[in-house]
Amino acid sequence: MTSRPTMNDVAREAGVALKTVSRYVNGETNINSVMAERIAEAIAHLGYRRNLSAASLRPGWTSRTIGLVISDLANPHWATLARGVERAATDRGYLLVTGSSEEDGARHDALVDRMLDQRLDGLVVVPPRIPGRAWDSLVPPVPPVVFVDRVVDVPGARCITADDRGGAGEAVAALAAGGARRIAFVGDSLGIPAMAERLAGYRAALQAAGLAEDPALVHDGAHSAEQAERIVGTLLTSALASADAVFAANNRSSLGALQAFRAAGRRLPLIGFDDFEAAILLDPPVSVVGQDVGAMGAAAVTILLDTLEGAADVPSRVVVPTTLHLRGSER
Amino acid sequence: MTSRPTMNDVAREAGVALKTVSRYVNGETNINSVMAERIAEAIAHLGYRRNLSAASLRPGWTSRTIGLVISDLANPHWATLARGVERAATDRGYLLVTGSSEEDGARHDALVDRMLDQRLDGLVVVPPRIPGRAWDSLVPPVPPVVFVDRVVDVPGARCITADDRGGAGEAVAALAAGGARRIAFVGDSLGIPAMAERLAGYRAALQAAGLAEDPALVHDGAHSAEQAERIVGTLLTSALASADAVFAANNRSSLGALQAFRAAGRRLPLIGFDDFEAAILLDPPVSVVGQDVGAMGAAAVTILLDTLEGAADVPSRVVVPTTLHLRGSER
DNA sequence: TTGTAAGCGTTATCAG
DNA sequence: CTGATAACGCTTACAA
Numbered sequence: 001m002t003s004r005p006t007m008n009d010v011a012r013e014a015g016v017a018l019k020t021v022s023r024y025v026n027g028e029t030n031i032n033s034v035m036a037e038r039i040a041e042a043i044a045h046l047g048y049r050r051n052l053s054a055a056s057l058r059p060g061w062t063s064r065t066i067g068l069v070i071s072d073l074a075n076p077h078w079a080t081l082a083r084g085v086e087r088a089a090t091d092r093g094y095l096l097v098t099g100s101s102e103e104d105g106a107r108h109d110a111l112v113d114r115m116l117d118q119r120l121d122g123l124v125v126v127p128p129r130i131p132g133r134a135w136d137s138l139v140p141p142v143p144p145v146v147f148v149d150r151v152v153d154v155p156g157a158r159c160i161t162a163d164d165r166g167g168a169g170e171a172v173a174a175l176a177a178g179g180a181r182r183i184a185f186v187g188d189s190l191g192i193p194a195m196a197e198r199l200a201g202y203r204a205a206l207q208a209a210g211l212a213e214d215p216a217l218v219h220d221g222a223h224s225a226e227q228a229e230r231i232v233g234t235l236l237t238s239a240l241a242s243a244d245a246v247f248a249a250n251n252r253s254s255l256g257a258l259q260a261f262r263a264a265g266r267r268l269p270l271i272g273f274d275d276f277e278a279a280i281l282l283d284p285p286v287s288v289v290g291q292d293v294g295a296m297g298a299a300a301v302t303i304l305l306d307t308l309e310g311a312a313d314v315p316s317r318v319v320v321p322t323t324l325h326l327r328g329s330e331r
Numbered sequence: 332m333t334s335r336p337t338m339n340d341v342a343r344e345a346g347v348a349l350k351t352v353s354r355y356v357n358g359e360t361n362i363n364s365v366m367a368e369r370i371a372e373a374i375a376h377l378g379y380r381r382n383l384s385a386a387s388l389r390p391g392w393t394s395r396t397i398g399l400v401i402s403d404l405a406n407p408h409w410a411t412l413a414r415g416v417e418r419a420a421t422d423r424g425y426l427l428v429t430g431s432s433e434e435d436g437a438r439h440d441a442l443v444d445r446m447l448d449q450r451l452d453g454l455v456v457v458p459p460r461i462p463g464r465a466w467d468s469l470v471p472p473v474p475p476v477v478f479v480d481r482v483v484d485v486p487g488a489r490c491i492t493a494d495d496r497g498g499a500g501e502a503v504a505a506l507a508a509g510g511a512r513r514i515a516f517v518g519d520s521l522g523i524p525a526m527a528e529r530l531a532g533y534r535a536a537l538q539a540a541g542l543a544e545d546p547a548l549v550h551d552g553a554h555s556a557e558q559a560e561r562i563v564g565t566l567l568t569s570a571l572a573s574a575d576a577v578f579a580a581n582n583r584s585s586l587g588a589l590q591a592f593r594a595a596g597r598r599l600p601l602i603g604f605d606d607f608e609a610a611i612l613l614d615p616p617v618s619v620v621g622q623d624v625g626a627m628g629a630a631a632v633t634i635l636l637d638t639l640e641g642a643a644d645v646p647s648r649v650v651v652p653t654t655l656h657l658r659g660s661e662r
Numbered sequence: 663t664t665g666t667a668a669g670c671g672t673t674a675t676c677a678g
Numbered sequence: 679c680t681g682a683t684a685a686c687g688c689t690t691a692c693a694a
Contacts, residue, residue, distance in 0.1 A: 003390065054672045082410075117380050119383070282612070353689060
């Protein structure tokens, strides 16, 4: 592939000055119609297309491209997020660069560096589970970054998350409304901010329903589906810690609980946090707190681009509402 | 965000010439260690990072960024493809820009134009169902484009697809091996090249099994799951066209067939083309011809980058093998 | 080993 | 309304 025609080529072909072509291409109106015609012809003839990459070199110009770093594009959760980001970006004329960190800090940092070196206008980022460099270690000036789906512990950081607390509260309230009095909480480590929030929602809902919290029913050791299965298995059999409903605070916990139910041949009312494909196919269909991941991505882009384009009063924290899908398993 | 430091700033700070900084940054060795030290300090102090976008402006340099246009990033099929593309791209030091056409030609063309204007090095493209402009209408020189998942009717076009014919053949052979003698083909319009290939595979397998083809069993009108359901419903009840097994030539046809089975309270041996999430959860689990979509994406990138980097004898057509997953529904 | 000067394709200043 | 000319941040002949 030889090189593509430039504005200079067009100017020569049309017999006008470079700047006149630039004016034409940029849609400025003050151009003699005869010249405009000649330029149009030259452009069509040469198949000229503006080189946006060169244009963005000029001060005050940008590539109108943003970056997204998630953990794995193939995972439906992140794919949905990416789609929301992508849609919001294209709607505003921005291109999107995506990268998967695989939850690895080093990989994550490498992607971020590359994107910054490429002079993308801003970044939407899911902080990886195995953290990389500290976010406030980046030497300013750095383009705006919006964190999504997980919060980051840096003052003033822009973060978008689901309404973990509210969603969990709704779920637990629904279980209580169904008559449950000993609702178990099964989730991952409370060091994960989202988990702590969901537990807070659980507690608030218990209190609102006039139920006392039994520490024997609160489990934060479900780092995998297998561990969740073991925990729920115990809840089903143990006399002391017996529960009459389960709130599974994440996807893996829901799956583990379902496995435990199957193994025991007996089920408890269950609501999970975060939807999953198979939820509607099981019997009974699994009730969940759905997160609008696409909306979270779109919100991140709105904040990023508003910031970028200098809008006033751009919020730095957005909590996207969840939706309780009651499908049957809550009874 | 004020502007970021440039090589010039570093040069001034270190008291050396611009070119020396460039040498240092590009890892050239012939640099006095004292100057190197001064430059390193200045870089650290200013937080300098090379502007790759500016560097790529020079002739012979590129952005080391490729583009991907699919129909919908949120769809697991395309997300898996995108992930394969992304992984292969990062492995070779390339960044990836993604865009969703929503199967709309105009949207698709707009994305392609934008990517070309941004001077991406090359494109991986899924041609949209509602076609846009003809691919050979692009005025050269245009960077290399590789089509994936669907073929495009342009001489010399680089296309990656699954082994539609072989995969369909294997499926039908498996049904025949199970004792089926009247195997129905249920699929979408034969105007779609992949469908025509799958039908060809069906026919070849019938012949190999010594079975005659009955036109009453071949249906290419399943444009939706509903239509497939109706077709399979008829196959279950009609005396004339009664089948004893079904090869569902795409995802939607599989789902339609399953619906029809459920409605009739009776099932036929079934194998579908293309895997789906729920397949392993149903009873019996649904057997399918799996496409390695990730591998297809990776193959596309390999061809794109090999072409780009001037490798010799880069193939222009790759057929990625399928895998038959027998899970139970084939009996 | 280091530096000067030119140029990549564009936009912006400012004089005609 | 139009056009020389100078940037933007970088790499690269070529010269010192």
